[in-house]
Amino acid sequence: MAKKDAELKADLKKLKEKVQKLRKKVRKSAKVEAPAGKAPNPVSPLAPKDGFPALPRIAGVEFAAVAAGVRYAGRTDVMLARLAPGTALAGAFTRSSTRAACVLDCQAKLKGTPYSDAGAAIVVNSGNANAFTGKAGQASVDAVTGAVAAALGMPASRVLSSSTGVIGEPLPHDRIIAKLPDLTAALDEGGIEMAARAIMTTDTFPKGAAAEIAGEGGTIRIAGIAKGSGMIAPDMATMLVYVFTDAAISAKALQKMVSRQVDDTFNAITVDSDTSTSDALVVAATGMSDAAPITDLRGKVARAFETALRGVMMDLAHQVVKDGEGATKFVEVRVTGATDAADAHKIAMAIANSPLVKTAIAGQDANWGRIVAAIGKSGGRADRDLISIRFGDLLVAEKGWRVPDYSEEAASAYMKSQELLIHVDLGLGKAAKSVWTCDLTHRYIDINADYRS
């Protein structure tokens, strides 16, 4: 038996080496051949089954995308959105203390002229984050936004930029500027999917979401796109998100709604607990809908609009998790019975970020003990003997122990689902919070152990 074991191990070792070699070959060939707009990684099993959704055109918003060779070869990597004169802008950004120049620039500009009679624009490149690039970082932002302003005839104070990709490399902004004639010539109201593809990095699918509501005298439309897959633990918004609407609404009211909804949406997701230096969410309202302006902020239309906006933000946030690097499971962690919302969030995030919980989910193992440990380390108030834990509807533990009729079989069967709910009730108070995460698999390590190379 011992000999057999040794033989098996030797066989396993040989096979592993073969797998490593083949894997390298596959990667190499994938890298060279990566077709335009497609990442070399296989599409996430959690991607929407029907592909990119049909998004409505938003009056007053045009898109263009181009392959500028910022870093990637043979795929689009710069997108431009032109917004009609009078567009109201709002946003939310990472609170990282090492945030990128473009983030600081967006924040300053939104503080200055979130509304203006002038037009506005958003320019985004993938492949290079222009983060931790010293004074050269702001110079690149000024060069790009200045050139876009000149090309489109608007003040640079109304041009917002984002960069996503590798940190610490100088941004070759000349390559972006050289493509501006192509970009402006290609501007098109129907170009939103191209834009969603151009901002991808390790994403395996482009992300879009939309909503429509009835305004007074016409329809109000919302359409948004996002990118994000790794370095996802937003401290405000995740990665890059752009939401467009034709609603007529003041920048101040729009900002209020965005700030109010960001905590339950983009701040409630995590892939790997790593917060980016570049997270940015920009919401632009062109005011070109036929519907009457939203002025009564407690009125029915305002409430419907905020609900629809929240829906689009939530949809995009969930898509980011579903494209989490290496993800095979989409998991809601719901904490109820907390003393306050901050505790509920802290405990839910501790569970959602625990490598041991995430590897157990990857292994389809109903290891609720690791959930108990994560609650314990979170810093949130919890009483061990009041906690109950459910997988979906299945009660597995209560009063500080597993239930008497606990069935490992039933719990294991549930863990095979692609979408999971982990529900922890603390039994202390009335506050509740949900966050969303994915599992931690070998592919996460494959992707991140050689992302730069």
Added chain:
Amino acid sequence: MAKKDAELKADLKKLKEKVQKLRKKVRKSAKVEAPAGKAPNPVSPLAPKDGFPALPRIAGVEFAAVAAGVRYAGRTDVMLARLAPGTALAGAFTRSSTRAACVLDCQAKLKGTPYSDAGAAIVVNSGNANAFTGKAGQASVDAVTGAVAAALGMPASRVLSSSTGVIGEPLPHDRIIAKLPDLTAALDEGGIEMAARAIMTTDTFPKGAAAEIAGEGGTIRIAGIAKGSGMIAPDMATMLVYVFTDAAISAKALQKMVSRQVDDTFNAITVDSDTSTSDALVVAATGMSDAAPITDLRGKVARAFETALRGVMMDLAHQVVKDGEGATKFVEVRVTGATDAADAHKIAMAIANSPLVKTAIAGQDANWGRIVAAIGKSGGRADRDLISIRFGDLLVAEKGWRVPDYSEEAASAYMKSQELLIHVDLGLGKAAKSVWTCDLTHRYIDINADYRS
């Protein structure tokens, strides 16, 4: 080329399936045959080259280990240490809000009778953590410590217990109690290595460390053992650590020293950011050295003793990281120039726990951009444009950007080392802190995606 690619992928898939099957077979046979005191996982490449160190006998301390079948078959899983009458006890324990019954019991007992003329004992089982087991948890602790007290003729208030292993399963304490006659019969001053092996779970090697100092009129000896490999982000001590000394010192003075040194040692290591429900450090001083009692706590001997104790604690802490689940690199993260020590610790831990930093290290990728992102998310004070980053002696970034003569080649060459230093200077103040971590590899996921099954 596309066809070749598809063929390669098909080959890869087939091989992967074979590997999975073989892996299962190996695991199955390893589980049944696991030889005494040996874990089924291959020994960490970071394990001490010379095996378990030769530890000095500590007068007044005897050890025994036995295979009680708590969970594992065919290996020792219970250890008993008998301590001489008059032994002073000190300790530090997890602050998890879901900590195990045995931890709460140790804390109560150390608060009550850290010193007594009676003897003392430590009993530890692996395989089952007796955590989140409701009221039955304390009943099991009482049963085991009561039985040990009766067997050794000492009050139960002087018997400390620990349990490590799976959470949420009832502890089969009868199996432990049934082996007490064997254990007490086997007590031996030279049995410390057996004890170190009996407390292992996913550990791949037993951990021991020792020191000797010259006291007044004789030698003072210290010897310690530890276990720990996963769920390591101690919020006080890591996992299970037992340190023995023949020094004559009051329990109060001993506790002071332990509390003072725990932050720089066991609280400065992390494997996976997951804090255990069972972390316990117990330090026992028998007072049986020939040297005079340590009464002058500012004197030379007291200082030498505390330094030696710190050395043993640090050595054991580093061994736990070196046995980190799946570890192939041992990494010191040193933060200097911080505003205060709390910020330095916060930032160092954010880097040491970042999955993106840890996968980059696994991939031998000098990805200092991810270090910048981790600093940014930490919550500690940092000014992007004052940060400098070194890999070993190699300056890679300063003043918010990579150095002008940055050499990817030199940085990559450094990353191939088995022991790495990541040194971040914040340029803000004078506070500094080091923490230790390991890389995040495929093996971590192998180990944790099916630990229970």
